[in-house]
Amino acid sequence: MADLLVVGSVALDSVETPFGKVQEALGGSATYFSYSASFFTRVRLVAVVGQDFPETHLRLLEDRGVDIGGLQVASGRTFRWTGEYGYDLNEAKTLDTQLNVFAEFRPELDEDRGRVPYLFLANIDPELQLEVLHQMKERPRLVALDTMNFWIQGKRDALRRVLAEVDVVTVNDGEARRLASEPNLIRAARAISAMGPRTVIVKRGEYGALLMTDGALFFVPAYPLESVYDPTGAGDTFAGGFMGYLAARYTAFHDLIRVEP
């Protein structure tokens, strides 16, 4: 079992779906990732919240054994996201984003956190992702990155720079097509891999995920759910399970497929 560091957002989400609605629920990419990965390995979270962030949420993460020593508490309000989904739960519509303390977030890794062997750069500004990667004292054994259309469109150059330095990227199918400017998903995955990451994971919602590594393809179906109420955080939860499992076995993905055919 090896330490897994995640840098990302911790947020308060207000979400409405055709099946219900929540106000200021615990959310954020780093939250979902940490919670999920904590079932496999020790997770160290680096993020920022405001002074209004509820203690109970901190307890929830601590109870899962997540190290929240790297969670900064800044003066101001916590990052808030408001979104809604229609009956097609694959596509979120953002209604409001209040960056608040997240706008000034500068992740800082101490000596200890700068040497973790597994690093997940959750969905934040690619310039921050790059900054974190360059703060590492040693090259981690495995670095994975998640991103979204907002950065693919708005910060393509910075995103390309960080992509060139990571091992694994996780995107959904729409993001893969946009990032590669290629409608065919297989060709898109290959084009993204050519940008740097040896392993490309394309998340396809209810259809599962595909993984391309060294040009080879592997598919998994999604767990068949009969009732889906709210998909917020599904991709980060998936990434947490994936990275947590690799960190628990102290292996990189390409070792895994070599060792266990």
Add this chain to the structure above:
Amino acid sequence: MADLLVVGSVALDSVETPFGKVQEALGGSATYFSYSASFFTRVRLVAVVGQDFPETHLRLLEDRGVDIGGLQVASGRTFRWTGEYGYDLNEAKTLDTQLNVFAEFRPELDEDRGRVPYLFLANIDPELQLEVLHQMKERPRLVALDTMNFWIQGKRDALRRVLAEVDVVTVNDGEARRLASEPNLIRAARAISAMGPRTVIVKRGEYGALLMTDGALFFVPAYPLESVYDPTGAGDTFAGGFMGYLAARYTAFHDLIRVEP
């Protein structure tokens, strides 16, 4: 290896996609099914064509070893279908259907064909499917059925009667939802199974297929294609491979999962 009988359509298709167009190409559910299944077992085709049906198409099937002794040649013109696809190749739009000799088609099984152990009722009027099933001298080892929205909407009662008597049904995801009146695919598959077929196969286009048998689920991805020009007949080709393989091993699907875990 055991005989596999298919009853369905043999047609001349005119298809336009964003990538090209064909006029009166060889088509029809029984054609695609036979060609595909012929790679695994002996296929016996029962269908009808008109006097205008090109000899070269008959040669194509004969060259694959397909028994076309049950292909009636009726006076009149062959069944013609005209359709188009947009960039979303998952959905065909029918522009024109000329039933021609197919309108009066009454499949007749002789003594020999009435005893085949594997039977595929391709996508035709469910009343004809039922008629064929009742012409069998012995209950086949395995009977599978394909259908489409046209029959689900227009001949629901007849479809329910034939469904009650088959072992396997193959439908795409939209058809599954419509047949079961249920948006969730897992619940839809369970509801369809409750109508009779022990095994329900849901075809999901580029996302592969799922199979429910005795309540258990099995998923396969689609073969990853980089260039898809025309999906006409994909479902029948898939069914041909599936049934052809089972017939070649002389097994029913539930035996297969029991014998080869």
